[in-house]
Amino acid sequence: MELDADAVDAIRELINIGVGRAAGMLNEITQCPITLKVPSISIESMEKLTRILDENVPPLSTISLHFKGTMSGVAALVFPQESAALLVTLMTQEDKDAQDLDVMRIETLKEVGNIIINAVMGSIANVLDQHLNYSLPRYQEIRISALAQSLKESADNRVVLANAHFHLEGTTISGNILLILEIGSMDALLEGIERMTSRD
Amino acid sequence: MPQQEIPVTDWSEYDMLPVGIIIIRRDYSILFWNNCIADWSDISADEMSGTNLLERFPDLNRNVIRGRIDIVFSGGPAAIFSPQFHPHIIPAIHPNGGKRFQSTTVVPHRSGAELNAMIVIEDVTDIYRQTREYRDLKNSAENELAKRKCAEEDLRKSEEKYRTLVENANSIILKVDKTGNITFFNEFAQRFFGYTSDEIIGKPAIGTIVPVVESESGRDLQLMVDEIVRHPLNNTFNENENITRDGKRVWVRWQNKALTDENGQYSGLLSIGTDSTARRQAEAALQKAHDELEIRVRERTADLHESEERLKLKLDSILMPGTDISDLELINILDIPAIQSLMDDFSKLTGMGTAIVDLKGNVIESSGWTDICKKFHRVNERSARICKESDLFFARNLIPGQYVAYKCRNNLWDVVTPLVIGDKHVGNIYTGQFFYEDEIIDDSVFSAQAEEFGFDRENYMAALRTVPRFSHEQINHLMNYMVKFSGIISRLSYSNLKLARSMAEQKRVQEELRTLYDELEKRVIERTAELSQAQAAYKQANKKLNLLSSITRHDINNQLMALNAYIMLSEEAVENPVELKEFIAKEQRIADTMAHQIHFTKDYEEMGVHAPAWQNVKAVLEKVKARLTLRNIRVDAEDPNLELFADPLLEKVFYNLTDNALRYGGEKMTFIRVMTRKDNGELIIAVEDDGNGISTEDKAQLFTKGFGKHTGLGLFLSREILSLTGITITENGEPGRGARFEMVVPEGTYRFTGKNKVKITPPPYINPPSPE
Numbered sequence A: 001m002e003l004d005a006d007a008v009d010a011i012r013e014l015i016n017i018g019v020g021r022a023a024g025m026l027n028e029i030t031q032c033p034i035t036l037k038v039p040s041i042s043i044e045s046m047e048k049l050t051r052i053l054d055e056n057v058p059p060l061s062t063i064s065l066h067f068k069g070t071m072s073g074v075a076a077l078v079f080p081q082e083s084a085a086l087l088v089t090l091m092t093q094e095d096k097d098a099q100d101l102d103v104m105r106i107e108t109l110k111e112v113g114n115i116i117i118n119a120v121m122g123s124i125a126n127v128l129d130q131h132l133n134y135s136l137p138r139y140q141e142i143r144i145s146a147l148a149q150s151l152k153e154s155a156d157n158r159v160v161l162a163n164a165h166f167h168l169e170g171t172t173i174s175g176n177i178l179l180i181l182e183i184g185s186m187d188a189l190l191e192g193i194e195r196m197t198s199r200d
Numbered sequence B: 001m002p003q004q005e006i007p008v009t010d011w012s013e014y015d016m017l018p019v020g021i022i023i024i025r026r027d028y029s030i031l032f033w034n035n036c037i038a039d040w041s042d043i044s045a046d047e048m049s050g051t052n053l054l055e056r057f058p059d060l061n062r063n064v065i066r067g068r069i070d071i072v073f074s075g076g077p078a079a080i081f082s083p084q085f086h087p088h089i090i091p092a093i094h095p096n097g098g099k100r101f102q103s104t105t106v107v108p109h110r111s112g113a114e115l116n117a118m119i120v121i122e123d124v125t126d127i128y129r130q131t132r133e134y135r136d137l138k139n140s141a142e143n144e145l146a147k148r149k150c151a152e153e154d155l156r157k158s159e160e161k162y163r164t165l166v167e168n169a170n171s172i173i174l175k176v177d178k179t180g181n182i183t184f185f186n187e188f189a190q191r192f193f194g195y196t197s198d199e200i201i202g203k204p205a206i207g208t209i210v211p212v213v214e215s216e217s218g219r220d221l222q223l224m225v226d227e228i229v230r231h232p233l234n235n236t237f238n239e240n241e242n243i244t245r246d247g248k249r250v251w252v253r254w255q256n257k258a259l260t261d262e263n264g265q266y267s268g269l270l271s272i273g274t275d276s277t278a279r280r281q282a283e284a285a286l287q288k289a290h291d292e293l294e295i296r297v298r299e300r301t302a303d304l305h306e307s308e309e310r311l312k313l314k315l316d317s318i319l320m321p322g323t324d325i326s327d328l329e330l331i332n333i334l335d336i337p338a339i340q341s342l343m344d345d346f347s348k349l350t351g352m353g354t355a356i357v358d359l360k361g362n363v364i365e366s367s368g369w370t371d372i373c374k375k376f377h378r379v380n381e382r383s384a385r386i387c388k389e390s391d392l393f394f395a396r397n398l399i400p401g402q403y404v405a406y407k408c409r410n411n412l413w414d415v416v417t418p419l420v421i422g423d424k425h426v427g428n429i430y431t432g433q434f435f436y437e438d439e440i441i442d443d444s445v446f447s448a449q450a451e452e453f454g455f456d457r458e459n460y461m462a463a464l465r466t467v468p469r470f471s472h473e474q475i476n477h478l479m480n481y482m483v484k485f486s487g488i489i490s491r492l493s494y495s496n497l498k499l500a501r502s503m504a505e506q507k508r509v510q511e512e513l514r515t516l517y518d519e520l521e522k523r524v525i526e527r528t529a530e531l532s533q534a535q536a537a538y539k540q541a542n543k544k545l546n547l548l549s550s551i552t553r554h555d556i557n558n559q560l561m562a563l564n565a566y567i568m569l570s571e572e573a574v575e576n577p578v579e580l581k582e583f584i585a586k587e588q589r590i591a592d593t594m595a596h597q598i599h600f601t602k603d604y605e606e607m608g609v610h611a612p613a614w615q616n617v618k619a620v621l622e623k624v625k626a627r628l629t630l631r632n633i634r635v636d637a638e639d640p641n642l643e644l645f646a647d648p649l650l651e652k653v654f655y656n657l658t659d660n661a662l663r664y665g666g667e668k669m670t671f672i673r674v675m676t677r678k679d680n681g682e683l684i685i686a687v688e689d690d691g692n693g694i695s696t697e698d699k700a701q702l703f704t705k706g707f708g709k710h711t712g713l714g715l716f717l718s719r720e721i722l723s724l725t726g727i728t729i730t731e732n733g734e735p736g737r738g739a740r741f742e743m744v745v746p747e748g749t750y751r752f753t754g755k756n757k758v759k760i761t762p763p764p765y766i767n768p769p770s771p772e
Helices: A005-030 A046-053 A081-092 A103-128 A144-149 A185-199 B012-016 B035-041 B063-073 B125-168 B187-193 B221-230 B277-319 B336-350 B371-377 B381-396 B443-453 B457-465 B472-572 B577-605 B617-627 B650-664 B714-723
Strands: A035-037 A041-045 A060-069 A073-079 A132-134 A138-142 A155-168 A171-182 B020-024 B030-033 B079-081 B102-111 B114-123 B172-177 B182-185 B237-243 B249-260 B266-275 B353-358 B363-367 B404-407 B413-421 B424-436 B613-616 B634-637 B642-646 B671-679 B682-689 B728-731 B740-745 B750-752
Touching: A005 A035, A005 A041, A005 A081, A005 A103, A005 A155, A005 A185, A005 B063, A041 A046, A046 A144, A046 A155, A046 A171, A060 A081, A060 A103, A060 A144, A073 A081, A073 A103, A073 A144, A073 A155, A081 A103, A081 A155, A081 A171, A103 A132, A103 A138, A103 A171, A103 A185, A103 B063, A103 B079, A103 B125, A138 A144, A144 A171, A155 A185, A171 A185, B020 B035, B020 B102, B063 B079, B063 B102, B063 B114, B172 B187, B182 B187, B221 B237, B221 B266, B249 B277, B336 B353, B336 B363, B371 B381, B371 B424, B371 B457, B381 B404, B381 B413, B381 B424, B381 B443, B413 B472, B424 B472, B443 B457, B472 B577, B613 B617, B617 B634, B617 B642, B617 B650, B617 B671, B650 B671, B650 B682, B650 B714, B714 B728
Parallel strands: B634 B671
Antiparallel strands: A035 A155, A041 A155, A060 A073, A060 A132, A060 A138, A073 A171, A155 A171, B020 B030, B020 B114, B079 B102, B102 B114, B172 B182, B172 B266, B237 B249, B249 B266, B353 B363, B353 B424, B404 B413, B413 B424, B613 B642, B642 B750, B671 B682, B682 B740, B728 B740
């Protein structure tokens, strides 16, 4: 199916709904004001995505969730490693000088990623109105190309890329939410969207 | 809450796991509680099975936990609860104390068709603590590293700065080791000494840049270097001669500092040198100049001292009016420098030597004398004696206004004219040591003279050839000039002398006049003061006399009137002896009063005449009381020890005040008293009564002379008497409630004697305030 502008708008809307929920949850957990915004959502080719996110940088801090069912693929929240460490530091209100990602901080980051990805996948799953099977969330320092290769089937060349800006303690930290689908899964998503819009 | 039915399921393998596992239904009822969580929480599975998890652990009911678990129940992904945000999902105590830190994952758990949730709790307490320790260690290490980096950076900058400083310094900087070998040589040193670093490093300082022996002083510099290297602390500064590669000797001032190695052991010397060659040269030149100046200053000081002494003597002798001119030294009369300059020019013009010689043979001035005179005749003792003879000849045979030519026994001509100042011959003006043109000179005579006096014949004869020759006419003209010159000098000097003496005399007379004037003025001032005092005394005496006269007249007239009245009454009472006796008694009392008044005039006459004296106030009041009729009125002084320094007429004051009170106080008056109090060092004496008081209109003129119902003099006189020792008096009583006279006595004019020395009473009330 064609991924037209309306479909992209619908995906943007689904992600925004999920992120909005996640922001509320994070505020409640951390007891400090966090603003979570998604200034842009686009559908990029895998080639462009790896060029944007992989080239000339170390592997990214990634919290990923594999899913399987009507739609299969992996949803991930990715940050440059320093940004990931800083995000956890600010959320836990620890000393800013100590910013490396140790095991405890990774656990914390995993929960943050879990909240955001679950919220986004919850929105999408609602659209599909189909049950999906999920893996346990996982933290990795991995390149996007390697993440795509973790899929059982080949990845669709169309990847959903959402910029996510976390603003807290006067600092803005940028990350990305990725939705990499296996071939064919994008169609399932678009059909779900179409069903949803036609219902309206 | 009723226990729910628990399906029989074999989850016993979960009991084997080292993690806490809880399986709950959608309604949060607990299906399974494994051994591990039972162990941690100390709550058995039997106790927990079937109970509601949220009821047992209400904290889990929060949206951030329950909301996310609900999603799991709805088929959503697993929920992860990190130990950072949810450290104690199921609170449990760790064996080492404190709560267990937990990492919790909630996953869907299917039991047949039922979708439940499995809560997997991992104990991360140790990991949490280790991570904390790791973080602390890491932070500490990073801080240390940062500090070291800072320190290293500072050190690097410091070294760089040091290197730049040393290399670019405009000073010689070098290091030597303990044996005196050079180990460092900066760029400036290389330029200064002419050695490259490669050429000099490792070589001894001595023999390269330090010579073995100092050229100026002969100092052994090898010893010096050894001493500095061995004892650097004793040789912080030194200055020595150095040598450059091209052999040039230079001076350097060194500042030395001991260097230590990493073990703190002395390893060598850092020396910083400054080229002091120019300074030393300048110092030497300065010293030389200073020495020369010192000599010249000493010479000049001696000259000045001598000159000052001479000048002083000259002035003293010149200005001493009684001194005869002939007693004065010629040098003290003439302006020698001016004459010397004039005669020098004359000699250059004419080629003739000149001199001024006093009558004792002392040469005061000389110019242009020939070598035969200066180097031979006046030098040799015997030939000089002949010169002296010539001088004395002239001294005895000269006539003012004329000149005498005389060929001396040394066979040369002298021509002389006398120098007369005033009418005294004080010296002579010489020209001479010449030959006449027409004179034949016999060399043999002079040759013989050379032989006789031991002169070097050749030189003597050569000097003879330079003796000038003049014609008689020339000598005549020259000497006429000299005679006139002598006259001018004489007149000028005499005039100067006279003028100076006249001025000195005038000054002396002026000073005498000034002294006389000052003395006179002083005497006038003294006399004026005496006259002024006398005038004041006269005025006072006159005033007193006038006053005395008034008092006497008024008082006695008053008594006479009363006496006349009683005499008239007595005449009428001749037939009544009792009444007559009473009148006579009164007449007698009046007579006594008049006698007292006459006596008082004597007292008044003495007011201000006798010196003030200390007087006891109570005693004075007692005397007053004895002279007055007190009726039944109590008259008393409060303080028996009070004394006033006042005119001896103080009694008159108290008499007047008491008499006035008795006269005008009225029938109701019961007391007259004298009270005292202090006020800022002054003493206030109040004479007060409880009589009628003084009306407001009378108060204004109370102390005016002539005012009053009786003599009109009493209070005026009282004020006058008191004022003699600075005591003032006023009246401040309340009309109708009594009179109150207050005397203000200055500090120093009152005192308290006896035991009650400092008794001061509070301000008294004449009459207590009335209740209304």
